[in-house]
Amino acid sequence: MLNIADSLYRWCREARPFALATVIHVSGSAPMPPGTSLAVGTDGEAVGSISGGCVEGAVYELCTQILESGEPPVRASFGYSDDDAFAVGLTCGGELEVLVQRIDPLDQPHLPTALEQVSTGMPLSVAQVIDGPRRLLGRTLSVLGGGSAYDGTLGSQLTDRTVATQVGALLRAGRTTRVEIGGDADAGPEKLTLLVHTHAPPPHMLIFGAVDFAAALSQAGRFLGYRVTVCDARPVFATAERFPHADEVVADWPHRYLERAEVDARTAICVLTHDAKFDIPLLRVALGLPVGYIGAMGSRRTHEHRVDRLREAGVPEEHLARLHSPIGLDLGAHTPEETAVSITAEIIAHTNNGTGLPLSRVPGPIHGPVPAARLSSPASATGSEKAGAGPDAPSCVRPERPMSAIGG
Incomplete structure (x- = not known):
């Protein structure tokens, strides 16, 4: 219901009853996640969408019926029908269950x-x-x-x-x-x-290193709905003018800033400095925090040296296993903009337990739980079996999916 909060709040202020249809369960390739709602007001106005158009008409009629009759809430299911091509259902082949109820703001x-x-x-x-x-x-x-x-x-x-x-x-x-x-x-x-x-x-994206790649990544991160911070120890480079898409630009030592930053399980940390005097203190702090994603830029050789130094600094293996380095998916990226797509693609895949494979090569439904066969696919491999943002960049072990709201 929160996807249409503005309209519902307006109706509540006007003390207008309305019917609310909420997706409460999905399976297969249903287009909208649980929690998505459509509402119908007393004047017939409809706001929101629960299926991208497939079953809106049937749900609208059910809302109108519940609103006019005052009947108790009902649950209705919609799915694809092989027997009747004109039946109400989801052409994408998925199934969804909807709760329809009449809401009187006074109650x-x-x-x-x-x-x-x-x-x-x-x-x-x-x-x-x-x-x-x-x-x-x-x-x-x-x-x-x-x-x-x-x-x-x-x-x-x-x-x-x-x-x-x-x-x-x-x-x-x-x-x-x-x-x-x-x-x-x-x-x-x-x-x-x-x-x-x-x-x-909004979830927080922390980008360390005021470089051209950071400028492109801050724009991509903001597009995905992150609150973006760019941090660099060099004030001459860490300026708002160089990073117009960042919500915050900080001139400070990266590890010192991270020690006081507010982070949670949705936070993405992207280390683009590939300079040991910044990286090692920063990653020692980052790998001990309960964040959703940690990635670091650099070649395979840089990655190996970085991991060796982190081990020498006392970082345990289970923490090192959380590091995505070299950062990003293997898209053949070269430019800062392409690299930003590579990095954000890995963040999305990691957050949603995706494989990173083309959908044409992945069996099963596009939306919904990831089948075991997908989790053992080549794109889910770890260590040297995965390729990163550059031509010589592998990713490290990917941990179990964290609690996250990246995308609902």
Whole structure:
């Protein structure tokens, strides 16, 4: 629902009831992720999309029916039909399940507050009941700020506190996902399945090294929705004029800046200095932080020397295994702009557990969980088996996918 927060907030301020259709489960090549919503107002206005057009008409009619009749929330499934080419379904072959409910802002007074926070850029999560007792279906609870405060109720104080604790952790990680709670004395007597909608600040991309590659990468990072910081110890190079696409340009020693920077599981760290006096202190700090991605530029020889020096500095092997070096996917990149695409492609693949292979060579659905066969493909190999941004650049071991919101 947070994808259409502005429109929903306007309807709430006007005290206008509306019907909300939310994707609560997808499989195969369904085009929209869970949490995406379409809403229909009392005047017939529709906002949002849940399928890119495939089933919008059928969902619109269902919303109109629920809105006019006041019926309880319903769940509907849509998928591809081989038997009837004109049946309502997803032409991409996937399946999605949708929860459709009527919302009266007067019945959920906390919801306008939550939507207003999204509109102003504040972080929050909204937990929505998608399975459980019928009387609770569609009910929401909002977790605000750093996760310490919540608004709304899911039936009992014990349930509310349990949900707020779990949802607060998802809010700090920037994740939208399903959560199951309850069914016991510790978490509440009623078993609930929740869809947690999260709106978090943009993830942070830290680029170290005020070089031409950094200028191109800062532009690519901003395009992907990152808040971009460029840092270099040399004030003459670390200027806002040289990096107009960066949100912040810092003149400081990289390791000293990183020690005080705010990072989380969505943060991407890109080391482009390939100078040992900067790289080694910086990577010693970076490899010990709970960030999502760490990559370093340089040739294979530079990488080998860098790893040797990090070992001498006491960096454990499990930390070294997190390093993507030489940075990037093997796209045959040469220019700064091409290299920026190579680096961001690796960040996307790493975050989403992708293989980096052409889709024409990957079996199974385009969207959804990655089959085991894909994870053992050549592009998922590690160490010297993978090639990086340059003609002689391998990547290191890729760790298990972190908790991340890069792209929802």
